[in-house]
Amino acid sequence: MSDIAVILPDGTELSVEEGATVRDAAFEIGPGLGKDTVAGVVDGELVDKEAPLHDGADLVIVTDQSDEYLSVLRHSAAHVFAQALQRLHPEAKLTIGPWTDEGFYYDVTNVELEQEDLEAIEDEMRDIVEEDLDIERVLVDREEALEKYADNPYKRDILENEAAGDEELSFYQQGEFEDLCKGPHVESTGEIGAVKLLNISAAYWRGDEENDTLTRVYGTAFESESDLEEFLDMREEAKERDHRKLGQELDLFAIDETTGPGLPLYMPNGKRILDELADYAKQLNLDAGYDPVETPHLFRTELWKKSGHYDNYVDDMFLLDVNDEEYGLKPMNCPGHATIFDQKSWSYRDLPVRYFEDGKVYRKEQRGELSGLSRVWAFTIDDGHLFVRPDQIEDEINLIIENILTVFETFGLDAEVALATRPEKSVGSDEIWEQAETQLRAVLDDSGIDYGIEAGDGAFYGPKIDFAFKDALGRKWDGPTVQLDFNMPDRFDLTYTGEDNEDHQPVMIHRALYGSYERFFMVLVEHFNGKFPFWLAPEQVRILPISDDQIGYAKKLQYELGDFRVDIEDRSWTLGRKIREAQEDRVPYMVIVGGNEEEAGTISVRDRKEREAQDVSVEEFRDHLRAEYDEKRVEPDFLDDR
Numbered sequence: 321m322s323d324i325a326v327i328l329p330d331g332t333e334l335s336v337e338e339g340a341t342v343r344d345a346a347f348e349i350g351p352g353l354g355k356d357t358v359a360g361v362v363d364g365e366l367v368d369k370e371a372p373l374h375d376g377a378d379l380v381i382v383t384d385q386s387d388e389y390l391s392v393l394r395h396s397a398a399h400v401f402a403q404a405l406q407r408l409h410p411e412a413k414l415t416i417g418p419w420t421d422e423g424f425y426y427d428v429t430n431v432e433l434e435q436e437d438l439e440a441i442e443d444e445m446r447d448i449v450e451e452d453l454d455i456e457r458v459l460v461d462r463e464e465a466l467e468k469y470a471d472n473p474y475k476r477d478i479l480e481n482e483a484a485g486d487e488e489l490s491f492y493q494q495g496e497f498e499d500l501c502k503g504p505h506v507e508s509t510g511e512i513g514a515v516k517l518l519n520i521s522a523a524y525w526r527g528d529e530e531n532d533t534l535t536r537v538y539g540t541a542f543e544s545e546s547d548l549e550e551f552l553d554m555r556e557e558a559k560e561r562d563h564r565k566l567g568q569e570l571d572l573f574a575i576d577e578t579t580g581p582g583l584p585l586y587m588p589n590g591k592r593i594l595d596e597l598a599d600y601a602k603q604l605n606l607d608a609g610y611d612p613v614e615t616p617h618l619f620r621t622e623l624w625k626k627s628g629h630y631d632n633y634v635d636d637m638f639l640l641d642v643n644d645e646e647y648g649l650k651p652m653n654c655p656g657h658a659t660i661f662d663q664k665s666w667s668y669r670d671l672p673v674r675y676f677e678d679g680k681v682y683r684k685e686q687r688g689e690l691s692g693l694s695r696v697w698a699f700t701i702d703d704g705h706l707f708v709r710p711d712q713i714e715d716e717i718n719l720i721i722e723n724i725l726t727v728f729e730t731f732g733l734d735a736e737v738a739l740a741t742r743p744e745k746s747v748g749s750d751e752i753w754e755q756a757e758t759q760l761r762a763v764l765d766d767s768g769i770d771y772g773i774e775a776g777d778g779a780f781y782g783p784k785i786d787f788a789f790k791d792a793l794g795r796k797w798d799g800p801t802v803q804l805d806f807n808m809p810d811r812f813d814l815t816y817t818g819e820d821n822e823d824h825q826p827v828m829i830h831r832a833l834y835g836s837y838e839r840f841f842m843v844l845v846e847h848f849n850g851k852f853p854f855w856l857a858p859e860q861v862r863i864l865p866i867s868d869d870q871i872g873y874a875k876k877l878q879y880e881l882g883d884f885r886v887d888i889e890d891r892s893w894t895l896g897r898k899i900r901e902a903q904e905d906r907v908p909y910m911v912i913v914g915g916n917e918e919e920a921g922t923i924s925v926r927d928r929k930e931r932e933a934q935d936v937s938v939e940e941f942r943d944h945l946r947a948e949y950d951e952k953r954v955e956p957d958f959l960d961d962r
């Protein structure tokens with residue numbers, strides 16, 4: 321038998337026999353590792369330890385010490401859920417039950433489930449864990465598999481699509497239960513330390529609203545009860561901070577069924593925050609040598625054909641017929657910016673050319689996928705496109721990374737960085753992709769930033785560097801990206817005149833600082849729990865007159881603090897109630913004025929951290945606010961040293 325070579329995480333090659341499995345390779349490395357192997361990651365995909373290897377495969381061995389172990393455990397917990405469900409509701413039909421970042425779900429049908437039913441299923445799940453059933457992988461031939469699922473059209477659909485060519489299918493068995501599944505799984509149900517069912521929602525078969533409606537049950541699992549408890553506490557805190565809840569309480573934004581799903585409406589409070597964000601990004605862009613441009617919301621589809629969007633992206637586009645001509649709402653701003661660049665002839669000395677626009681884009685997500693501001697149909701990208709000479713790529717990308725990290729720092733967010741490589745559906749030659757990926761890798765390596773690889777996650781026109789926001793609760797959200805693109809300049813036939821007087825093709829770089837305003841807004845609401853920094857807060861100061869007698873003085877103060885967003889609480893409430901209300905509205909500063917303050921011409925200042933100071937001069941307070949605003953400080957700090 322001939323040998324094949326697989327590549328281990330440290331870059332070394334391991335030679336194994338042809339037909340070797342993940343576990344065989346682990347034994348080849350060492351018998352201890354062989355015994356501890358739970359699963360493998362082959363070319364970025366989590367697979368069973370019995371999965372065969374191919375020559376050149378990237379291989380990571382998964383043990384119960386690996387990060388991936390939790391996903392394996394949770395997938396097994398999904399099977400335990402399905403088993404418990406079938407014990408209690410034998411009529412239920414199973415469809416799919418994958419692991420997720422937070423746990424797992426299983427989509428089921430032919431059974432009526434309410435939130436109250438979950439407890440009994442959860443008890444049954446604990447029994448199954450207690451029974452410590454071996455989880456075994458069995459191979460079944462196609463005919464037998466089809467027979468097993470004679471009255472389950474969903475599993476048959478999987479057999480006829482995803483598993484179309486497979487003559488042998490893997491099933492996983494535990495006790496009386498079995499499920500068509502690629503795995504991987506833990507060894508026995510007893511390995512699952514803690515399970516919890518979380519909630520029920522509706523889902524569509526294959527996520528398509530034209531298909532049958534299914535019941536989706538979400539759950540989670542951990543190695544220990546204490547890990548589960550920590551997760552549930554965090555989840556409670558996240559619920560409190562949910563941007564949809566706070567968005568309503570703080571009058572930030574709304575999504576109205578009448579105006580349409582996934583189409584956010586910003587109220588004055590939300591718009592004030594957006595404007596501050598836009599001003600900040602604009603200043604960073606101007607300082608970095610970008611020029612503002614503007615493009616409309618729709619273009620003829622001729623443009624989308626030229627850019628490649630029509631071939632690669634049309635399912636996500638909103639198309640319109642206008643006088644027998646087809647138009648499309650723009651899903652991206654790049655083709656517009658490329659066309660602007662193309663209006664003029666450029667010399668090598670003019671490059672880099674850097675454009676930016678807060679451009680509204682429209683992408684048709686499945687209705688069932690829409691959620692608050694995190695998944696929407698209409699959103700604005702703080703979009704920048706650079707047209708650079710090949711020798712400028714490295715410097716420009718370094719500058720962009722620096723700007724992006726400045727933004728993270730301003731908001732107190734941590735960054736997680738990854739290089740996303742060529743996806744299945746893509747345009748451009750192998751050579752161009754190779755070159756682009758190598759260049760991005762070189763910049764990241766030189767910068768000393770820690771980064772991971774997201775295989776196959778690049779844009780269809782080029783590889784990208786993805787930045788994820790890590791918020792105050794340690795959660796990760798998609799953030800801005802930097803994309804290197806040799807394809808669009810080619811499709812648009814963009815040129816500049818080189819030093820040699822010949823035509824050359826510029827390289828296009830796509831980048832954003834926030835990514836989408838909607839996503840970033842959502843992250844900020846939850847990250848700050850609605851307690852925005854002073855510079856962002858929709859209402860920055862609220863003046864609380866102790867009695868109606870001080871309303872005149874309050875108005876004078878409002879005028880003196882006129883550079884800022886200052887409101888007066890003029891309802892005839894007790895001071896205690898006024899403070900509670902301002903606290904609930906998360907206003908950074910309260911200015912409290914009674915007869916004494918009016919007489920002395922001073923103020924009392926209270927912040928939302930419940931600290932207070934008396935006899936403050938208006939001028940001193942105003943100067944402090946100016947500095948706090950200009951320096952974009954994260955916390956109100958006037959009362960820090962008082």
Ligand SMILES: [Zn+2]
Pocket residue numbers: 395399417499500501502503
């Ligand atoms: Zn499964």
Ligand SMILES: [Zn+2]
Pocket residue numbers: 652653654705830831
């Ligand atoms: Zn772009």
